Each structure stands twice: as structure tokens, then as C-alpha cells.
Amino acid sequence: MKRKYLGSTFEDFLAEDGILEECRAAAIKFKIAHELEKAMIERNISKAEIAKQLKTSRTGVDRLLDPENTSITLNTMAKVANLLGKRIEFALR
DSSP states (O other): OOOSSOSOOHHHHHHHTTOHHHHHHHHHHHHHHHHHHHHHHHTTOOHHHHHHHHTSOHHHHHHHHOTTOOOSOHHHHHHHHHHTTOOOOOOOO
16 A cells, blocks of 8 residues: 655654653543533533532632643542543553
8 A cells, every 4th residue: 555645644743852642641631621511511510510519619620621731630530520420431552
């Protein structure tokens, strides 16, 4: 099979710059934050309600839903997912 394009892949480029894993983590966090926010809208649950159930501030929920904040723990994300009737699943490849 002949390749349509020559050269390295975008992932190769990111790896060469040393930011591939950082970009992957940001992409995962973006997807999770988007899915949690979508579930909140579908279930008509406000950030204030989530904050109350998690015993945190609304600002804490904003940080959780901020796609650029990758420092949120898996435990916290799983708790929010559970409150929304969802679960987070991961796979290593």
C-alpha cells in the first residue's frame, strides 16, 4: 500500500518536541469534561448542585470542567460521573 503523504506523523512531531503525553492527557481531560458537562445538561443538574453533593465550591466544579486543568484526580472525576449516573472507563493500548 502506497502512503498518500510523506514524512512523519503529527504524533511523531509532538514526541520530538517532548509534549506527546501532555497533549494526550489534555485531550483525555477535554473529552471527559465535555461528556460530564453534557450529562449535567441532559439531567438538568447545575454546577451548584454538583458542588453541594461533592461538598466543594462551585469554583471547584468549574476547575473539574475546565478542559485545560489536567490536575483533577481520577477519584474526583469518577465521583462526578457517578452523581450523573455515568462511569469513567479507561483502556491502556
